Amino acid sequence: MRTFQYRYGVLGPSRLAARHAEPSMIASADDEARPSPRLLALARDAAAAAEAIALEHLDERLPPGERWHRVWPGEHYRLLAGLVEVLRPTAVLEIGTATGLSALALLARLGADARLVTFDLVSWREYPGTVLREEDFEDGRLTQELDDLSAGPAAEKHRALLESADLIFVDAAKDGRQERAFLDRFERTSFRGDPVVVFDDIRQWKMLRTWREVARPKLDLTSFGHWSGTGLVDYAPAAGQT
Numbered sequence: 001m002r003t004f005q006y007r008y009g010v011l012g013p014s015r016l017a018a019r020h021a022e023p024s025m026i027a028s029a030d031d032e033a034r035p036s037p038r039l040l041a042l043a044r045d046a047a048a049a050a051e052a053i054a055l056e057h058l059d060e061r062l063p064p065g066e067r068w069h070r071v072w073p074g075e076h077y078r079l080l081a082g083l084v085e086v087l088r089p090t091a092v093l094e095i096g097t098a099t100g101l102s103a104l105a106l107l108a109r110l111g112a113d114a115r116l117v118t119f120d121l122v123s124w125r126e127y128p129g130t131v132l133r134e135e136d137f138e139d140g141r142l143t144q145e146l147d148d149l150s151a152g153p154a155a156e157k158h159r160a161l162l163e164s165a166d167l168i169f170v171d172a173a174k175d176g177r178q179e180r181a182f183l184d185r186f187e188r189t190s191f192r193g194d195p196v197v198v199f200d201d202i203r204q205w206k207m208l209r210t211w212r213e214v215a216r217p218k219l220d221l222t223s224f225g226h227w228s229g230t231g232l233v234d235y236a237p238a239a240g241q242t
């Protein structure tokens with residue numbers, strides 16, 4: 001009976017041995033937005049860069065035995081550093097600081113004159129298990145803002161910053177609602193450059209439809225990023241548009 005139920009999709013695979021598993025869904029790729037040549041080149045180059053970026057300087061930030069920043073592919077930290085290395089952004093925005101591990105990964109290859117602004121609703125100083133230290137903020141490249149950019153007033157407050165972004169990493173609620181608000185916000189933003197937006201967890205159940213409905217050039221880069229899904233979206237104007 002259970003084999004029958006599994007075969008017809010009523011049950012998940014009962015013998016899937018994994019540290020962490022969640023249901024997801026697969027869908028055809030030919031009938032959704034396709035990647036731009038720029039995204040394909042960026043993905044290829046950032047993955048190659050990630051392979052050579054070990055982030056070993058972050059080992060001492062985590063408890064012994066925890067090496068999430070080194071796991072690649074499978075986690076997104078080295079890919080984030082690779083994206084910064086290839087894109088050479090001057091303004092990076094992160095939505096979702098949490099412990100700060102992804103902020104440190106983004107910072108690892110950020111230029112001396114560039115800046116990373118990481119947003120959360122909880123101060124890094126109060127976040128359980130934070131890996132950030134005061135010294136990370138000393139050279140002025142990294143700052144944290146405690147605002148919800150999915151809400152109009154906060155987005156208006158940080159409009160100039162948002163417009164200047166070259167790379168945006170969205171890793172916040174993943175509740176199927178907030179990411180739509182971010183997407184709407186980005187559509188209403190007059191970006192000065194051609195930013196690339198990275199969405200985490202695009203293969204999580206609540207993110208499937210949001211990701212599917214992204215109509216801009218996009219690429220699912222999960223195999224070189226986070227096992228729960230890593231997606232890139234190109235905000236450069238389409239050819240022929242200004």
Ligand SMILES: C[S@@+](CC[C@H](N)C(=O)[O-])C[C@H]1O[C@@H](n2cnc3c(N)ncnc32)[C@H](O)[C@@H]1O
Pocket residue numbers: 095096097098099100101102103119120121122147148149150171172173178
């Ligand atoms: C999955 S964690 C981020 C993990 C982190 N980027 C990393 O990879 O190390 C999600 C974080 O998003 C924050 N968050 C939730 N809603 C948010 C919002 N609207 N704006 C900014 N941060 C938000 C949560 O407080 C939480 O710290």
